[in-house]
Amino acid sequence: MEVKMTQExxxxxxxxxxxxxxxxxxxxxxxxxxxxxNNGTSSESESTSTQGEVTVHQLPTLPYDFNALEPxxxxxxxxxxxxxxxxxxxxxxxxxxxxxxxxxxxxxxNLIQHWSRQLSFNYGGxxxxxxxxxxxxxxxxxxxxxxxxxLSIKLSVDFGSVDLFRKQFTAAASxxxxxxxxxxxxxxxxxxxxxxxAEKQHDLALWGATPILGIDxxxxxxxxxxxxxRPDYIQAWWNVVNWSxxxxxxxxxxxx
Numbered sequence: 001m002e003v004k005m006t007q008e009x010x011x012x013x014x015x016x017x018x019x020x021x022x023x024x025x026x027x028x029x030x031x032x033x034x035x036x037x038n039n040g041t042s043s044e045s046e047s048t049s050t051q052g053e054v055t056v057h058q059l060p061t062l063p064y065d066f067n068a069l070e071p072x073x074x075x076x077x078x079x080x081x082x083x084x085x086x087x088x089x090x091x092x093x094x095x096x097x098x099x100x101x102x103x104x105x106x107x108x109x110n111l112i113q114h115w116s117r118q119l120s121f122n123y124g125g126x127x128x129x130x131x132x133x134x135x136x137x138x139x140x141x142x143x144x145x146x147x148x149x150x151l152s153i154k155l156s157v158d159f160g161s162v163d164l165f166r167k168q169f170t171a172a173a174s175x176x177x178x179x180x181x182x183x184x185x186x187x188x189x190x191x192x193x194x195x196x197x198a199e200k201q202h203d204l205a206l207w208g209a210t211p212i213l214g215i216d217x218x219x220x221x222x223x224x225x226x227x228x229x230r231p232d233y234i235q236a237w238w239n240v241v242n243w244s245x246x247x248x249x250x251x252x253x254x255x256x
């Protein structure tokens with residue numbers, strides 16, 4: 001189906017052309033997610049003739065100290081969030097990979113539903129958290145401020161203005177039911193940026209689009225400092241958003 005482009009979109013593509021090189025489209029959302037999640041995590045693959053490849057996922061190193069995002073996100077929360085919660089997703093993801101390999105080897109798929117769910121949940125946690133650490137930076141040292149000109153234009157084209165984007169994203173994050181995420185995706189089918197919610201880490205997943213920015217609104221991401229005041233945490237989080245990393249994620253998603 002042919003999509004008619006607005007003049008604003010033509011203007012954006014013209015401006016972005018100098019900054020975003022043309023390239024092949026991403027092979028698949030799963031492949032792009034795997035590449036992003038494992039970037040810098042030194043994942044390894046093992047293979048046998050009876051069970052196929054098994055990936056060993058590793059916890060990525062934080063790109064800054066635990067206290068680097070203070071006063072907006074406290075050091076204790078960062079240490080527990082990264083070292084305990086994210087590590088548990090990696091550990092459980094590796095176990096799911098192994099158990100599914102065993103099922104293939106033995107032909108016993110009685111627990112396929114359980115281990116498939118474990119794979120989906122924990123891979124979602126590993127992927128989204130790996131992105132989460134990178135789209136934040138200390139205030140004044142990459143964090144906060146305003147998006148770059150190209151990203152700002154793209155946000156204005158798709159949401160009306162950068163301010164309207166922030167308002168919609170903030171509202172989406174505030175109203176996630178229970179635990180989950182607010183996510184900014186690039187959707188290649190119509191070259192649009194869109195905002196969605198994800199309950200837990202995989203429910204309401206958006207197929208065919210690539211997340212380029214996300215905020216974790218599970219209580220473990222903010223409860224020590226903000227207790228049950230999620231809106232206060234979200235407002236403070238804007239001060240540590242690393243727009244340079246978001247722009248880089250957009251370029252990759254667009255196939256640059």
